[in-house]
Amino acid sequence: MAVGLVTAYYLLPLDWHGEDVTALALVGGLLAxxxxxxxxxxxxxxSPSPRLKAVEAVAATVALYLCSSRAATTCSNALYPDPSTST
Structure with missing residues (x-):
């Protein structure tokens, strides 16, 4: 599961522009x-082995959260660039 999420993160385009896309990415990611x-x-x-399933669930949920929050951050940074880092 985590491998699929990371692969999707690197293959999906994250150079969108617009407040609506950023908000949609953030809300959609949190909902997901x-x-x-x-x-x-x-x-x-x-599950017959709930501890093992819980470890798997935490790992997959953290990976999904990191991918969705990074996508929203990338969209936000494209819309509102940091003036201290621009040349």
């Missing part, structure tokens, strides 16, 4: 993380 976490909790409760 919440839904994914809820689904993982459901799987943990049904």
């Amino acid at each position: 993380v919440g839904l994914f976490f809820g689904w993982e909790v459901w799987l943990i409760r049904r």
